[in-house]
Amino acid sequence: xxxxxxxxxxxxxxGDAQSRTMFGDFFERRGWVYEVVAELELxxxxxxxxxxxxxxxxxxxxxxxxxxxxxxxxxxxxxxAIIAVSEQASYDEALNYFRNGATDLLARPIDFPWLERVxxxxxxxxxxxxxxxxxxxxxxxxxxxxxxxxxxxxELDTVPLPIVSRLQAIGALDQSAALKVxxxxxxxxxxxxxxxxxELESSWKxxxxxxxxxxxxxxxRERLSDPSYAERLLVVAIQYDGVMLEIxxxxxxxxxxxxxTDPHQVIAADVACSGRGLALMSSAVDEVFFYNNxxxxxxxxxxxxxxxx
Amino acid sequence: MDFPTEIVGxxxxxxxxxxxxxxxxxxxxxxxxxxxxxxGKRTIVxxxxxxxxxxxxxxxxxxxxxxxxxxxxxxxMVKPLNGFVKETFELLMLDKLLPEEK
Numbered sequence: 370x371x372x373x374x375x376x377x378x379x380x381x382x383x384g385d386a387q388s389r390t391m392f393g394d395f396f397e398r399r400g401w402v403y404e405v406v407a408e409l410e411l412x413x414x415x416x417x418x419x420x421x422x423x424x425x426x427x428x429x430x431x432x433x434x435x436x437x438x439x440x441x442x443x444x445x446x447x448x449x450a451i452i453a454v455s456e457q458a459s460y461d462e463a464l465n466y467f468r469n470g471a472t473d474l475l476a477r478p479i480d481f482p483w484l485e486r487v488x489x490x491x492x493x494x495x496x497x498x499x500x501x502x503x504x505x506x507x508x509x510x511x512x513x514x515x516x517x518x519x520x521x522x523x524e525l526d527t528v529p530l531p532i533v534s535r536l537q538a539i540g541a542l543d544q545s546a547a548l549k550v551x552x553x554x555x556x557x558x559x560x561x562x563x564x565x566x567x568e569l570e571s572s573w574k575x576x577x578x579x580x581x582x583x584x585x586x587x588x589x590r591e592r593l594s595d596p597s598y599a600e601r602l603l604v605v606a607i608q609y610d611g612v613m614l615e616i617x618x619x620x621x622x623x624x625x626x627x628x629x630t631d632p633h634q635v636i637a638a639d640v641a642c643s644g645r646g647l648a649l650m651s652s653a654v655d656e657v658f659f660y661n662n663x664x665x666x667x668x669x670x671x672x673x674x675x676x677x678x
Numbered sequence: 679m680d681f682p683t684e685i686v687g688x689x690x691x692x693x694x695x696x697x698x699x700x701x702x703x704x705x706x707x708x709x710x711x712x713x714x715x716x717x718g719k720r721t722i723v724x725x726x727x728x729x730x731x732x733x734x735x736x737x738x739x740x741x742x743x744x745x746x747x748x749x750x751x752x753x754x755m756v757k758p759l760n761g762f763v764k765e766t767f768e769l770l771m772l773d774k775l776l777p778e779e780k
Contacts, residue, residue: 440728468696526700548731548762555699555733574738582708583742645770646734652769 377492379403380421382412383454384430388477392425395481401488409433416442423491425452425475428466439470447537447544448498450491454479498538505535509611519566519592519599527551528558528605536614541672549653550614550670556646556653557618557666558603565620565664566601567592612674617667624662679703681710689721690714695728698736707736711743720752723779732763737770744776755779 379401383389389405396403404419406412409432416424424442428435435453442449453471455462463474473487511532522528530551537547563569569592573585592598601621608615651657656669679702684691692710696703714722722743726732732740744754756776759767767773 444730523701526702545762552699552731552733552762559733559735574742577742577746580712645737648770649734649766 377401377422377488378420379423379425379488380412380415380419381405381425382430382433383407383425383427384433385427388427388479391479395484399485412438416445420446421449422495423450423452423472423488425454427454428458429456436465436469439466443470448495450495452484452487501535502538505539508609511609512606514604514606517603517605519562519601519603522558522562522603523593528554530554530607530616532607532609532614536609536672541674542614542670543673546670550616550668553650553653553657553668553670554605554616554618556650557616557668558605560646560650560663560666561603561618561620561622563589565622565624566603567598568622609672612672614670614672615667617665619665622664624664679706681706683710683713685714685717685719688719689723690717690719691723691725693725693728697731698726698729698739699731699733701735704735704739707739707743711746715746720747720750721755722747722752723755723757724776725757726759726763727757729763730761732766737766737772740772740776753777 376399379396381389381392381396381403383392383405384407386407389407393403393405404415404421406415409430412426412430412433415421426433426435426438439451439453442451450472451470452473452475453466454475454477455466456477458466458474458476466474472491475484475487513532515528517525517528533542533547533550536542537544542550564571567589569585569589571585573588574583576584578584578587603621604617604619606617606619608617647657650666650668654668654670656667658667658669659665660667679696681695682693684693692707692714694703694707696706698704698707711722724740724743729736740754746752747754754776756767756778758778758780759773764773767776
């Protein structure tokens with residue numbers, strides 16, 4: 370059976386008997402594969418023992434901490450689609466469901482044509498992911514280069530790393546390794562942005578202002594409004610050769626490294642508000658190299674493919 | 679983004695509900711901290727169970743809270759940590775600095 374023709378598999382958790390019947394009838398008519406649970410314990414068992422394309426959860430189910438459940442599910446399966454069903458969600462509640470990982474929110478009475486559309490969209494995205502996973506298995510070399518201004522970086526909050534998600538999906542990086550690679554990149558980007566391009570001094574973090582802020586944050590804001598700093602570029606180059614993942618982060622500053630410090634040294638438990646980025650970076654990947662006084666950082670992480678080779 | 683706060687007895691609690699790795703999250707922590715601090719509480723407990731990741735930026739913000747409390751003989755505590763956040767605290771020896779609330 371091709372990926373495109375597989376029907377969606379759904380786990381429905383609903384405390385209301387009448388609602389369960391309505392959902393069940395609808396799933397039957399569509400030819401979808403589904404399982405229904407009416408109690409919290411059965412829901413936990415089902416999630417423990419099986420995988421589903423979509424989990425549809427009635428947030429009012431007795432005893433259910435829906436936000437805790439979403440978080441738990443997504444920790445185990447980060448791409449799990451979850452549709453929350455709520456009697457009447459306020460704007461804040463809805464926002465909270467989305468922030469905690471819900472893919473969509475259904476209000477009662479259920480709009481079944483809408484549900485069908487949502488399920489089709491989810492399945493379409495799943496099929497696309499599956500195709501990408503298949504492609505990733507056969508990749509022997511991939512290189513991506515991204516160029517950001519300082520403003521872009523601040524707006525994005527994090528640099529997108531789709532290769533890390535794909536390597537995680539094919540088992541070349543486990544969840545913890547993927548998390549650590551993301552952290553290391555984030556630290557290197559932050560260093561390049563703040564100490565490289567914006568030329569901010571770490572010691573300014575210690576200079577507290579009356580409102581609980583600090584000089585570092587104030588100057589950071591000022592420089593992000595000054596085009597002579599804000600338009601400086603940061604280049605992120607990602608290279609994967611089927612075994613090793615190498616990520617280079619290059620800024621246009623003078624370099625943040627003071628030659629008298631050892632970037633691989635884990636700092637002592639003092640209370641300085643800065644100086645931990647390099648330690649975190651070094652602990653998160655296999656190797657860290659610094660060039661041009663730190664204006665280029667290269668991170669290297671062997672994937673599980675290296676261990677198999 | 680807002681982090682919920684709660685006062686229980688002489689302690690203030692801040693529940694971190696997202697990763698602590700962005701300016702937005704750092705500012706949310708500062709606002710939540712200020713809210714409790716201005717109510718006169720000098721023992722503040724961070725519940726980091728909602729964070730999967732904390733980076734150097736987030737740690738800097740946590741330590742800023744620590745220093746403000748310490749300057750007034752206050753204490754910054756954490757709820758029991760787990761996962762990668764726990765690993766990060768141990769790596770940077772912050773677990774020695776910020777006592778756990780059992």
